[in-house]
Amino acid sequence: DWVMGDYISEAVEHIRKQVGDEEVILGLSGGVDSSVAAALIHRAIGEQLTCVFVDHGLLRLNEGDMVMEMFARNLGVKVIRVDAKEKFMSELAGVADPEAKRKIIGKEFVEIFQAESGKIENAKWLAQGTIYPDVIESAGKGKKGAHTIKSHHNVGGLPEDMHLKLLEPLRELFKDEVRELGVALGLPREMVYRHPFPGPGLGVRILGEVKAEFARLLQCADAIFIEELRNTIDEATQKSWYELTSQAFAVFLPVKSVGVMGDGRTYEYVVALRAVQTQDFMTAHWAHLPHDLLGKVSNRIINEVRGINRVVYDISGKPPATIEWE
Numbered sequence: 001d002w003v004m005g006d007y008i009s010e011a012v013e014h015i016r017k018q019v020g021d022e023e024v025i026l027g028l029s030g031g032v033d034s035s036v037a038a039a040l041i042h043r044a045i046g047e048q049l050t051c052v053f054v055d056h057g058l059l060r061l062n063e064g065d066m067v068m069e070m071f072a073r074n075l076g077v078k079v080i081r082v083d084a085k086e087k088f089m090s091e092l093a094g095v096a097d098p099e100a101k102r103k104i105i106g107k108e109f110v111e112i113f114q115a116e117s118g119k120i121e122n123a124k125w126l127a128q129g130t131i132y133p134d135v136i137e138s139a140g141k142g143k144k145g146a147h148t149i150k151s152h153h154n155v156g157g158l159p160e161d162m163h164l165k166l167l168e169p170l171r172e173l174f175k176d177e178v179r180e181l182g183v184a185l186g187l188p189r190e191m192v193y194r195h196p197f198p199g200p201g202l203g204v205r206i207l208g209e210v211k212a213e214f215a216r217l218l219q220c221a222d223a224i225f226i227e228e229l230r231n232t233i234d235e236a237t238q239k240s241w242y243e244l245t246s247q248a249f250a251v252f253l254p255v256k257s258v259g260v261m262g263d264g265r266t267y268e269y270v271v272a273l274r275a276v277q278t279q280d281f282m283t284a285h286w287a288h289l290p291h292d293l294l295g296k297v298s299n300r301i302i303n304e305v306r307g308i309n310r311v312v313y314d315i316s317g318k319p320p321a322t323i324e325w326e
């Protein structure tokens with residue numbers, strides 16, 4: 001619409017004035033905020049923007065390829081993809097504690113991002129997808145206020161010794177405005193309206209020690225769950241169950257239980273499904289998904305994901321449970 005069109009041209013003008021002919025780097029996570037920031041800045045300064053996408057191997061199924069497809073191929077954005085799966089897996093080996101895992105993932109992420117962006121010559125700006133609620137939140141915590149650098153890994157920001165000026169073109173926008181802007185900039189609607197995904201990714205959805213094999217099983221199970229949520233329309237509202245839930249995902253439980261398949265006995269892992277409805281993510285209800293939907297997801301996971309022979313549904317509210325299992 002014309003209002004958004006005007007907003008875009010003003011924002012583009014502003015970014016061009018700020019940046020001049022200098023180079024900008026941006027850490028692309030696949031999340032909505034960094035994606036919309038990248039699309040907007042690219043609209044303004046094109047080739048002067050370089051994105052760094054650190055793939056830690058704990059993203060959703062095919063997410064890395066989707067990010068590259070959307071930005072590098074469709075929008076023509078310069079994106080450096082860093083395949084850091086093995087590095088993350090080796091750093092995480094033997095670590096079971098949730099907070100220790102978060103710290104390792106956050107620290108690795110920052111180190112790799114810094115090393116890669118250090119190779120980009122003449123970079124003077126670090127772009128961030130900081131949105132208005134982040135500004136409020138960090139001011140409220142009495143941190144560095146306006147200059148707190150957002151990190152989607154909750155590690156307290158990228159090191160200050162990067163000596164870069166901050167470019168935060170979404171600072172005045174609320175989430176729904178960021179989404180509208182993303183659609184207006186040509187990002188796919190289903191990407192822009194996705195459920196939130198935690199920075200440490202599947203690292204906190206694989207309980208205990210993270211292993212590449214567990215991540216692969218979980219990615220497959222989660223993709224089936226999300227696909228069925230998207231494809232199942234609620235008659236009363238004519239909305240999909242993906243839209244009717246605020247966040248939904250699969251969790252990998254490193255517990256083996258017995259099952260039967262054909263003439264044989266199986267002894268394999270368990271996956272839990274979690275789907276919640278919430279306004280603010282501070283409190284949440286478990287979603288009353290239709291039993292047919294749950295049944296179909298369970299059958300598909302058990303039949304299609306070799307290594308999983310049992311699926312359970314999480315019926316815990318927040319509080320006392322949290323949305324994530326770690």
Ligand code: XMP
Nearest residue numbers: 152153154196197198199200281322323324
């Ligand atoms: P909990 O599990 O605390 O989650 O009820 C509330 C919301 O926060 C997300 N979450 C995280 N996001 N880094 C993030 O970026 C994290 O370490 C993290 N832990 C939880 C969670 O997905 C939910 O939306």
